[in-house]
Amino acid sequence: MHVQQEQQSLESRYTPLAIEPKWQQIWAEQGLDQTPANQDQPKFYALSMFPYPSGNLHVGHTRNYVITDVVARLKRMQGHRVLQPMGWDAFGLPAENAAIDRGIHPAKWTAENITHMKDQLQLLGLSIDWDREITTCSPDYYRWTQWIFLEFFQAGLAYQKESAVNWDPVDQTVLANEQVDNEGRSWRSGAKVERKLLRQWFLKITDYAEQLLNDLDQLSGWPERVKLMQANWIGKSVGAYLEFPLIGLAQSIGVFTTRPDTAYGVTYLVLAPEHPLTRRITTPAQEAAVEAFVQEVTAQSELERTAEDRPKRGVPTGGKAINPFTGEAIPIWIADYVLYEYGTGAVMGVPAHDTRDFEFARTNRLPIEVVIVPEDQRQPPANPTEAYTEPGVLVNSGQFDQMPSDQAKAAIIQKAQTDGIGKARVQYRLRDWLISRQRYWGAPIPIIHCPQCGPVAVPAADLPVQLPENVSFSGRGVSPLAQLSEWINVPCPSCGTPAQRETDTMDTFIDSSWYFLRYADAQNAQAVFDPAKVNDWLPVDQYVGGIEHAILHLLYSRFFTKFLRDRGLLNFDEPFQRLLTQGMVQATTYQNPVTGKYVPPDQVDRGNPQDPDTGEPLEVLFEKMSKSKYNGIPPEAVTSKYGADTARLFTLFKAPPEKDLEWDAADVEGQFRFLNRVWRLVYEFTQNSQSAGGDSQPTSMTKAQKDLRRAIHTAIQAVSEDLEAHQFNTAVSELMKLSNALSDSACQDAVYLEGIETLVLLLAPFAPYIAEELWQALGHEQSVHRQNFPKADPEAMVLDEITLVIQILGKTRGTIQVPASANREELERYARDSELAQRYIQGKEIKKAIVVPGKLVNFVVA
């Protein structure tokens, strides 16, 4: 008895730094965060986008994990078996840069970062099942990344093609886009980056374009804007493929157009400089000019070529084609604005009806032929001053004259088909996914190139193709792997001839395109996963991550899921049921507006921010946390002073989850104060409760008791609804309201106890440590996190009286109290008879009374 009392007694002061480590340990011992193995509860899979182990977590990262954890804890209390795993997206460029700059092996650098960041995560009270931790750079994981690649290869969806890379001519190395600055120079050598063609691996995501687009409709739990971004990225255009026969060659040039209705207005064709026909159609007179132009364009980096406001430049090839609709000969040009990768790499020029074509025709003195006029204007303008791009009626279009342009699209496609010169076609902006990286720190592509057999898959039994460890990182030359002849040279698995390994590694987006599947069966050493386990846990019920992954990561993951489903490994089409894209966390930065330099906050006098070097006044900004801006706030900055619960509440309360959040120390304190108030409520109650006795629910309640009970159950309802809608900020404010109602209440009875216990239970998903401590102090032995989340009792929320708003001509004039049971007529009578209404009506005639039951009465008076 004595022992138990001691165990239960509560310190008078809230000491997070004492209670948090205690519960962390107890929970670990009890295995509270382990994923249940039972199948009798409904499953819930809560997932945060896994971090890149860059070295340090800041509160921008932890916001993500806290949101997921609140959802996971809530779902557990609501009777679900919950899977909440965590892992590391551990391949990638920064590790390799660290190796180049500091001589640390990427594996070591990454492992150290993971150790540190995992410690940081542990502080936050996240209910993560660490038994399922995965690390993408571990051979246990990338073995299966390679296995999945081979599935694509066997399905014919992984193929090789020549493609351009950023080439540093000084270091003789391939650069990632991030390693090329805005001026198109290499980050290390400063050399002007060139384009170079290499044979590289692609995944045929375009085969899934239509499905990836259509299935967006299934994703009712995704933000609209993410779905729109994906749809725009896939970029479906409906139009026609038309062929223009070449003069002097038994061949034609195919183009894609969304405007087949303008076919009679085609006065020239333009090819991309890389187009294979370019050199064949060029006439001797133009050869020199064309060659020079092709050289110039191909030497330019992607960045330069697509730079904004570039004039559209081109040269004539001298070659000519026939417009098969008009029968006229039209010139063929090449120009830098035509993209070889999109459509057919060739476009038809319709200057009269396309703004860009108009501009190009003007500059290059090409003919402009009007073939569409507005409906109310049947005469084509003699000298058009701009392109007419709207729908209209066809003119100068032979048999199609007078036809509305919308109708003409189909009619002209029909004619093209009949004449054998074209057909309807759907074109996507989405291109196949270039997955080759000429880097070390990634999963090696498991292919062996055999002079006899071509590219051959590494046999599954030989996986993983391990990364060799003894490698030098100079940042020069082709990839480190390509320099290791003993690693490269192997016999062909198929015929035994001497052959060579592929030296490219895979894009890290591949690693993250399937990690959410592996968590369902993370330890499996025999297979990529057990389909039964994956089909049980997946799809992810709630995915939480940054908006920056709205396109690529989410699209690739959807693609992998659909592909693996087609391979018979999965029985679902979409990996993520609900998606929450949380906003960034911003913190104060100090920037010198003259030099653009950022100054670390500890070198700045906040009252008078000046550059410590130059004395110039600094600009104070809120910006996304980043190393280069010195404004990253590590979670320890909060946890070491106020504890994890305060840190969690702050990030949840300060802003709605989708919005950016501004770091503010005063607001952090506000949350700490709130937790202190909750602590005191419970503490004082446990001190007084001996005298209050163990009354059960009184048979008849006083008004004060009824009011308190209503506040309790209203809070349950509001918190539940807000959590369901992911409005964590208002959910926390409801907790505060309940806490305020309890401290305002004079009761110290059974109703009050119900209120205190409800508050602690409602608080548990948000602030797990303090909730556990207080729950135990209230005399409970089982963890608060194993309790049922409270359910609102509708009876308790019934009001005897309601506040009725009185409006006169729509203007609120005040309120009156009326019985809640009053019907429409009674409400109107109460309102009309009220002193308040009489004062404003003053004998005027009531023309109309609008009664909104439970809310208001509005009198329209003359």
Add this chain to the structure above:
RNA sequence: GGGGGCGUGGCGGAAUGGUAGACGCUGCGGACUUAAAAUCCGUUGACUGUUAAAAGUCGUGAGGGUUCAAGUCCCUCUGCCCCCACCA
């Protein structure tokens, strides 16, 4: 150029077409204290008003509209933010 979003007190932000500013922060006043911190109480959109109240007027970027009633719906404008971008 295309697509999307947003504009509410000193600040972060609340408001199924129905009392705008919940909740919190800050500021101000007070209590407690020798004092401070912590804590507690009051107050904190602007204006008018009175000894004090009561009360009133205005107010959600600007202008118009729909409605008994608009922060919310519609139109025009304006400012800011994000994504994509020479996509034929």
